Amino acid sequence: MWAPISLLGLGLAACYAPKPLAGAPCTPPPTGEGACPSGQICSPDGVCLSPGDLDMPPDGGGGVEADAPSDDDDRDGVKNAADNCPKVGNPDQANDDGDAFGDSCDPCPPFPDGVVVDPDGDGVSGLCDPFPLTGGDHIALFESFRGPGLPAGWVALGTWSFLAGNAVVTSADGDQNFLTIPHPHLAKTSVLTQMTVDDLVGNGARGLGPVQLYQPSPSRGIVCELLRNGNGPKLTLFDTGDSGITIGDADAAFDIGTTVMLTNRRDGMAYECSNGTATVPGTTAYTTASPSLGLRAKSASGRFAWVLVVE
Secondary structure (H helix, E strand, O other), X not given: OOOEEEEOOEEEEOOOOOOOOOOOEOOOOOOOOOOOOOOOEEOOOOEEEOHHHXXXXXXXXXOOOOOOOOOOXXXXXXXXXXXXXXXXXXXXXXXXXXXXXXXXXXXXXXXXXXXXXXXXXXXXXXXXXXXXXXXXXXXXXXXXXXXXXOXXXXXXXXXXXXXOOEEXXXXXXXXXEEEEEEOXXXXXXXXXEEEEEEXXXXXXXXXXXXXXXXXXXXXXXXXXXXXXXXXXXXXXXXXXXXXXXXXXXXXXXXXXXOEEEEEEEEEOOEEEEEOOOOEEEEEOOOOOOOOEEEEEEEOEEEEEXXXXXXX
16 A cells, blocks of 8 residues: 655655654654654654654653644544554554554555664655665655555556455566656655566566666666576666667576566666675666656566655
């Protein structure tokens, strides 16, 4: 699930602005100081808040916003005691990883946060932070494909279905398939996904991975993918424009049954493609006629468990 906000006129998902949103559950004092993003503290009610959001009476007691209902601070119809995001409205209580944080306030929604690891204090933690030592990132979109069909706002090119919390692509030999959502290209953008390879079709170029499209028709963009193209399996940074250009590659496992998390990371015109063990850097120039972000598959079938956009 993802919660829409207004971002340059597009209905996109967001959990954090550049300053982390308040509302995550925490362990209140005196038992512990909780695990809140930098600049927030754990209130006596067990909610991460900015100091200015705390209504502290003269006697030192604690509370939340004075005008908020005492049992439903975010007015989403779920009482605080049962709300997995008490300060962020999320009536569906979506929680893809089953941890203490709902998707709408989770610093890393696809992976359980038993302990929040956020060294740069920007509200994006653990495996979800593409720049873990550089602050300023925020989660712009998280799609877990839990709905029964194509998620709102997404565009499918090729054969896609949505089953058991996965976006499933079924490809024939030579087919190029895209599942994307319009999204502005900001100075820094990273697209992360976890995927499982189901089939490799034919003997030509076969690949799967997250893509940052800079032109929708014909589909042109930079994809971070696992690729087989006659010279062994590779982790590849690839420009799909014109006849296609390999920007860089490295050896990587890519077989039927392979499950991997890939990160397509961009900072200006510099890209990196990572599978957690290898990183392929490269630089390329492009013109963003109508940018979008998402997934690409060519002559390969597979399942994508989620897409996360951090910027």
